[in-house]
Ligand SMILES: Nc1ncnc2c1ncn2[C@@H]1O[C@H](COP(=O)(O)OP(=O)(O)OP(=O)(O)O)[C@@H](O)[C@H]1O
């Protein structure tokens with residue numbers, strides 16, 4: 611399979627948009643893709659193997675070279691530094707990272723706590739702001755933390771703003787816009803440069819055509 615390309619795809623929110631983008635770029639992906647529970651899907655006519663991973667794990671597969679390329683949110687890329695090339699902004703799954711809290715929140719000097727799924731990113735952000743905070747790592751339902759007194763602020767993804775609104779929280783600061791990226795294993799980029807360049811070209815032509 612040395613001339614096959616292995617692509618790590620994030621299951622969940624990004625998946626559908628990424629599959630649609632690849633199809634529009636001319637990749638013939640079978641219907642099996644859309645509702646199967648398979649974690650490995652081979653597409654012989656494209657000489658491509660797709661592995662379906664948790665979004666946070668995609669860079670791990672690519673860094674270790676078991677996938678040549680992958681699709682990962684910029685949030686995931688910022689949170690954990692990886693030895694992979696980030697070659698293209700796919701401009702899908704757009705959202706942003708923000709600091710949120712209860713309305714009327716005022717900065718505390720004593721022991722401020724921030725809950726987040728992104729402890730490294732949050733630590734870095736508050737360091738840059740010159741504020742010392744304790745970061746509490748959570749794995750989901752981040753908006754619970756200020757409601758129940760675990761933390762006074764959160765760092766989390768905002769898309770429609772619905773989750774903040776329905777939980778009576780407000781955005782306090784915007785941190786960074788997020789979209790999904792195409793990432794590449796450095797060794798694969800040398801060994802399979804033609805195939806990967808072709809993929810980047812097809813995708814960028816499509817994306818730029820939509821500007
Ligand atoms: N509203 C949103 N909430 C969270 N992630 C979003 C949103 N919109 C786009 N994204 C992108 O989707 C990725 C997360 O996808 P998803 O929510 O399916 O996975 P996950 O939350 O990591 O998985 P799980 O919920 O199974 O732990 C993020 O890395 C981000 O780049």
Ligand SMILES: O=P(O)(O)OC[C@H]1O[C@H](OP(=O)(O)OP(=O)(O)O)[C@H](O)[C@@H]1O
Pocket residue numbers: 749750751752753766767768769770771772773774
């Ligand atoms: O602005 P919105 O459109 O409401 O989207 C943002 C919400 O979506 C994500 O949570 P997710 O649904 O992934 O659940 P989680 O709490 O398990 O991470 C994110 O962590 C926010 O809670």
